[in-house]
Amino acid sequence: MSRLDDLEAQSIYIFREAFNKIENIALLWSLGKDSNVMVWLAKKAFYGHVPFPVMHVDTEKKFKEMYEFRDRYADEWNLNFIREVCPPLEEMDDTLPPAARSAARKTVGLRDATKKHGFNGLFAGIRRDEEAIRAKERVFSPRGAEGKWDFKHQPPEFWDQYKTEFPEGTHIRIHPLLQWTELDIWNYTHREGIPIIPLYRSKNGLRYRSLGDEDITNPVKSDAYTIEEIIAELGSTKVSERSGRALDHETEDAFERLRAEGYL
Amino acid sequence: MNMQDNDIKAQSSARELLKVAIVGHVDHGKSTFVGRLFHDTDSLPEGKYESIVAMCEKRGVEFEYAFLMDSFQAERDQGITIDTSQIWFNTEQRDYTIIDAPGHKEFLKNMVTGAAQSDAALLMIDALEGVQEQSRRHGYLLNLLGVSQIAVVVNKMDLVDYSQARFDEIEAEYRAYLTSIGVNPTRFIPISAREGDNIVNPSDKLAWYKGLTVTEALDDFKILSADDDLPLRLPVQDVYKFDDRRIIAGTIVSGQLRIGDKITFSPSGKEAVVKNIEAWPRAYTDEEKQNLVLRAGQSVGITLTEQIFVERGDVISHVEQADADSDGALMAPHLGKEFTAKLFWLGETPFEVGKNYKMKLGTAEINVRVKQINHILDAENLGQSKGDQLLRNQLGEVVLTSRHPIVLDDYREFAKSGRFVLLEKFDIAGGGVINLDGYENTREALFAHQANITRVDHAVSLAERENYNGHKGGVLWLTGLSGAGKTTLAVSLERKLFRKGLQVYILDGDNLRHGLNNNLGFTDADRRENIRRASETAALMAQAGFVVIVSLISPFAEDREKAALTQGDGFYEIYVKADLETCESRDPKGLYKKARTGEISDFTGISSPYEAPENAALVIDTAKNSVEQGANLLLEFATERFHREFSADYSI
Ligand SMILES: Nc1nc2c(ncn2[C@@H]2O[C@H](COP(=O)(O)OP(=O)(O)O)[C@@H](O)[C@H]2O)c(=O)[nH]1
Numbered sequence: 001m002s003r004l005d006d007l008e009a010q011s012i013y014i015f016r017e018a019f020n021k022i023e024n025i026a027l028l029w030s031l032g033k034d035s036n037v038m039v040w041l042a043k044k045a046f047y048g049h050v051p052f053p054v055m056h057v058d059t060e061k062k063f064k065e066m067y068e069f070r071d072r073y074a075d076e077w078n079l080n081f082i083r084e085v086c087p088p089l090e091e092m093d094d095t096l097p098p099a100a101r102s103a104a105r106k107t108v109g110l111r112d113a114t115k116k117h118g119f120n121g122l123f124a125g126i127r128r129d130e131e132a133i134r135a136k137e138r139v140f141s142p143r144g145a146e147g148k149w150d151f152k153h154q155p156p157e158f159w160d161q162y163k164t165e166f167p168e169g170t171h172i173r174i175h176p177l178l179q180w181t182e183l184d185i186w187n188y189t190h191r192e193g194i195p196i197i198p199l200y201r202s203k204n205g206l207r208y209r210s211l212g213d214e215d216i217t218n219p220v221k222s223d224a225y226t227i228e229e230i231i232a233e234l235g236s237t238k239v240s241e242r243s244g245r246a247l248d249h250e251t252e253d254a255f256e257r258l259r260a261e262g263y264l
Numbered sequence: 265m266n267m268q269d270n271d272i273k274a275q276s277s278a279r280e281l282l283k284v285a286i287v288g289h290v291d292h293g294k295s296t297f298v299g300r301l302f303h304d305t306d307s308l309p310e311g312k313y314e315s316i317v318a319m320c321e322k323r324g325v326e327f328e329y330a331f332l333m334d335s336f337q338a339e340r341d342q343g344i345t346i347d348t349s350q351i352w353f354n355t356e357q358r359d360y361t362i363i364d365a366p367g368h369k370e371f372l373k374n375m376v377t378g379a380a381q382s383d384a385a386l387l388m389i390d391a392l393e394g395v396q397e398q399s400r401r402h403g404y405l406l407n408l409l410g411v412s413q414i415a416v417v418v419n420k421m422d423l424v425d426y427s428q429a430r431f432d433e434i435e436a437e438y439r440a441y442l443t444s445i446g447v448n449p450t451r452f453i454p455i456s457a458r459e460g461d462n463i464v465n466p467s468d469k470l471a472w473y474k475g476l477t478v479t480e481a482l483d484d485f486k487i488l489s490a491d492d493d494l495p496l497r498l499p500v501q502d503v504y505k506f507d508d509r510r511i512i513a514g515t516i517v518s519g520q521l522r523i524g525d526k527i528t529f530s531p532s533g534k535e536a537v538v539k540n541i542e543a544w545p546r547a548y549t550d551e552e553k554q555n556l557v558l559r560a561g562q563s564v565g566i567t568l569t570e571q572i573f574v575e576r577g578d579v580i581s582h583v584e585q586a587d588a589d590s591d592g593a594l595m596a597p598h599l600g601k602e603f604t605a606k607l608f609w610l611g612e613t614p615f616e617v618g619k620n621y622k623m624k625l626g627t628a629e630i631n632v633r634v635k636q637i638n639h640i641l642d643a644e645n646l647g648q649s650k651g652d653q654l655l656r657n658q659l660g661e662v663v664l665t666s667r668h669p670i671v672l673d674d675y676r677e678f679a680k681s682g683r684f685v686l687l688e689k690f691d692i693a694g695g696g697v698i699n700l701d702g703y704e705n706t707r708e709a710l711f712a713h714q715a716n717i718t719r720v721d722h723a724v725s726l727a728e729r730e731n732y733n734g735h736k737g738g739v740l741w742l743t744g745l746s747g748a749g750k751t752t753l754a755v756s757l758e759r760k761l762f763r764k765g766l767q768v769y770i771l772d773g774d775n776l777r778h779g780l781n782n783n784l785g786f787t788d789a790d791r792r793e794n795i796r797r798a799s800e801t802a803a804l805m806a807q808a809g810f811v812v813i814v815s816l817i818s819p820f821a822e823d824r825e826k827a828a829l830t831q832g833d834g835f836y837e838i839y840v841k842a843d844l845e846t847c848e849s850r851d852p853k854g855l856y857k858k859a860r861t862g863e864i865s866d867f868t869g870i871s872s873p874y875e876a877p878e879n880a881a882l883v884i885d886t887a888k889n890s891v892e893q894g895a896n897l898l899l900e901f902a903t904e905r906f907h908r909e910f911s912a913d914y915s916i
C-alpha cells in the first residue's frame with residue numbers, strides 16, 4: 001500500500017471507531033486544508049454520508065474566501081452544518097498577550113458550543129508535524145470538565161486500540177489526521193481532487209500556508225500557484241508551517257498554555 | 265524552479281516512510297540524540313536552533329539538544345522526557361518518522377504508546393552507566409509490542425574515552441540478554457550524541473569501529489511487508505444502513521478479499537458470499553471489480569449476497585477450501601474459552617487472580633477473568649517468580665478465561681489479531697499476546713451439531729396457507745417503554761383483526777416468561793435470549809400463516825434488528841411511543857415506583873437505556889392518541905400490509 005493509502009485507511013478506521021463507540025459526536029470544520037481533507041475522509045469512511053454534525057466555531061474574523069467556501073461546500077457536500085459564534089474579545093482574560101487573547105475566544109466558543117449541543121466527541125484536524133506540543137497528542141484525547149487537557153497524564157494508546165470510555169461530563173477529542181504531515185495533506189488533496197480555498201495559491205508573490213483569523217495570520221513569500229507547485233515548494237522549504245501564526249511566537253509556553261485550556 | 269526539482273518532489277508521496285522509535289533507560293541520551301540527528305542532517309526548521317539557544321540561556325543551562333523534542337515546560341525545566349513525541353526527517357533514501365520515547369519507569373505507558381507505532385527501534389545505552397533496568401525492560405517490551413528490528417546504540421562514548429573495550433563489554437552483556445529473550449539485534453553502534461560522533465559521519469575517535477553510522481543503519485532497516493500472505497482476518501467494525509445498502513465495515517488485519525469469496529463469521533459460524541465492495545466517490549466498474557483485491561491494512565466496506573445478522577466484533581475469515589494453502593496457519597480462527605498470554609501491566613491497581621477485566625480484542629469486547637498467573641517476570645535478571653498479582657509496569661505470563669467461546673489467534677502466527685488490551689475502569693491498562701499451546705480448538709465441536717441438521721421441506725407451501733387464510737402472515741413488533749401502551753394496543757388490535765377474519769395471535773413478553781422463557785432472568789444475556797426466543801417463535805407462527813403481534817419492551821435496536829432478520833419480509837417494527845413522564849404517571853404495574861426506590865434494578869427508562877427505533881414502520885404516539893385512535897391506525901396499517909389477492913396457483 002502506498003503511503004497515502006495507509007494514512008487514508010488509518011483515518012477511516014479512526015472515524016469508524018469513534019462513530020461506533022461515542023454517542024453525540026461532531027466534526028470541527030475550521031475551513032482550512034486539513035479540515036477539508038477531514039470532511040472528505042469522513043465521506044469516504046461512510047460512503048458519501050457524514051453521519052454527524054459538522055460545526056464551524058466562528059470567530060467572525062475569517063477571510064471572505066473562507067466564508068464563501070464554507071457556504072458553498074456545506075451545501076454541495078450535503079453536510080449537517082452547525083455554526084456557533086465565539087464570544088467577543090472584551091470577555092476574554094486581559095492579562096493574555098494579544099494573539100493569545102484573541103485565540104481564547106475560540107477556546108471559550110468551542111467549550112460553550114460543546115456544552116450547548118452535549119457533544120461527547122469532537123473530530124479535530126490537528127497534526128503532529130505542525131507544532132511540538134501537538135506532536136505529543138493522542139488520537140483519542142480525553143478532555144476534562146471545562147474542556148481542559150491534562151497533558152501530563154495522557155492515556156496509553158497502542159495496537160489501534162483507543163480510549164473510548166470516559167466519565168460523564170468529560171469528552172474526547174478525536175484526531176484522525178494526527179499522523180499526517182503538511183505534505184501528505186497536499187499530496188492527498190491533489191490525488192483526490194479536493195477543493196481548496198484560493199488563498200493557499202500565490203497572489204502577487206504571497207500565499208497563505210495556514211489559515212486562521214485574518215488579523216493574526218500572515219502570508220509567506222511564494223510563487224506556488226498550482227497544487228503541484230505548492231508540493232514542490234514544501235519539499236524544499238525550511239520555514240515552518242505556522243510561522244505565519246502570531247499566536248505561536250509570543251512566549252515559549254504560549255501554545256502549551258492555550259492547549260491545556262482546551263485550544264485545538 | 266527547474267525540471268529536476270519537479271521530478272524529485274513529484275515522488276514525495278511515493279517515497280517510503282519508516283517509523284523508528286528511540287528507546288532506552290532514562291538519561292541515556294535519547295532526546296539529545298534526536299536533536300543532534302536533526303542538526304547533523306540539517307533538518308531543523310529555520311530559527312529552531314536559535315530558539316533552543318534562547319531557552320537554554322533563559323534557564324542558565326548548557327545548550328541542550330533534547331529541547332527539540334522535550335516541548336513541555338515541565339520537561340525542559342526538569343530535563344526529563346514525560347511523553348512520547350514524533351518528528352519527521354528524511355535521508356536521500358527515504359522519509360522517517362522519529363518517535364522519541366521516555367525512559368523513566370514512571371512513564372512506561374508513554375514509552376509503550378510511542379514504541380508500539382514503530383517499524384524499527386534504536387535502543388540507547390549509556391556507555392558509562394551500562395545496561396540498566398529499563399534497557400532490559402524496553403528490549404523485552406519491543407519484542408512483545410511486535411517491533412522486531414532493533415539496533416543498539418551505545419551513547420556517550422566521549423565519557424569513556426571512546427574505549428573499544430567498554431563498548432565490547434556492553435555489547436557482549438546486552439547481546440546475551442536479547443538472545444535469551446529471542447531477539448536478534450541488527451547491530452551495535454558506538455556514538456556520542458553530544459559530540460555528534462558516528463551519527464551521520466564516521467568519527468576519527470572511533471576509528472576502531474568499522475560498522476555503519478546511525479543514519480546508514482536507519483537506511484539499512486527493512487520496510488516490512490503487510491500481512492497479505494496470512495489467512496484473512498477482517499474484524500467487523502460496524503454495519504451501516506445509511507441507504508438501501510447494508511455495508512459491513514472494517515479494516516483488514518491480514519490476508520486478502522475479493523468479490524465472490526465465500527466467508528464465514530466467527531464466533532457465530534454463519535456463512536455468506538461477498539456480493540460487492542463499496543467505494544466512494546464512485547462505485548467500482550464491472551471491469552474493476554473483476555480484478556479487485558482488498559489487502560491487509562485497507563479499510564473496507566462489503567455487502568453480502570444474503571442478509572444475515574452480523575455485528576461488531578465478529579471476525580470474517582475464508583471458508584475452508586480443500587485446495588487452500590495457508591502454510592499451516594488456521595484458515596478460520598481458533599474458538600475457545602481460555603488462553604495463555606504474555607502480559608504487560610500499566611494499571612493503577614494490581615492485576616490480580618480472580619479479577620474481571622474488559623478485554624478489547626480486535627473490535628470485540630469481552631469480559632475475561634484472571635484464572636492464574638503462571639509467573640511474574642523480573643526485568644532486572646529475567647528471573648521468574650510466583651505470585652497472585654502483577655504490579656504496575658510488571659510483566660508476566662497469565663491465563664485468562666471467558667464465559668463464552670471467543671475468537672482467538674496465536675500471536676506467533678498472527679502478530680496483529682493475536683494481541684489484545686485490558687481495561688481498568690475507563691482506561692487501557694495492559695496489553696498482551698495470545699499463546700494457544702495446549703488449548704483445544706472448539707470450532708468443530710461448536711458447529712458440528714449445526715452441520716448435521718438439515719431442513720425438512722413442508723408438503724404445504726406458504727402460498728397455499730396464505731390463500732387458505734386469505735391474508736399474508738407476518739410480524740408486528742410493538743416496542744416501547746413499560747406502560748407505553750403496547751399490551752393495550754395489542755389486545756385491541758387482535759380483537760379487531762380477528763373480527764375481520766384474520767389468523768392473529770399475541771406474543772406478550774410477560775406471558776412468555778411464564779412458560780417458554782421461565783428459566784430466564786433479567787441479566788443482559790437473559791434479556792437477549794428472551795427476545796431471541798420470542799422472535800424465533802414469532803417467525804415460526806408467521807410461517808404458519810399467522811399475523812403475530814409481539815408486545816415486548818425490546819429496548820435495544822440490535823435485538824430488534826436481529827428479530828427482523830429472523831423473520832425476513834413481513835416484519836414491521838411499530839414504535840409505541842410515550843415519554844417517560846407519561847409512562848411513569850400511568851405505572852400500571854407499580855414498576856416505576858419500585859425502580860425509583862432501587863427495588864428493581866436495570867429498569868428500562870430509569871436505570872437501563874431505551875433505544876428508540878430510528879426507522880419504525882409506524883409510530884403510535886399514545887401520549888397524543890387515544891387507545892381507540894391508536895388501534896385504528898394499527899388496524900389500517902395491518903390490513904394494508906397483510907392483504908393478499910387470491911392467487912391462481914392455488915392448489916391442494
Ligand atoms: N557527555 C555526553 N552527554 C550526553 C550525551 N548524550 C546525552 N548526554 C547528556 O545526558 C543527559 C540526558 O540526556 P537526554 O537526551 O535527556 O536523555 P533521555 O532521557 O534518554 O532522553 C543530558 O544532560 C545530555 O546532555 C553524550 O553523547 N555525551
Ligand SMILES: [Mg+2]
Binds near residue numbers: 294295296344364366
Ligand atoms: Mg528523553
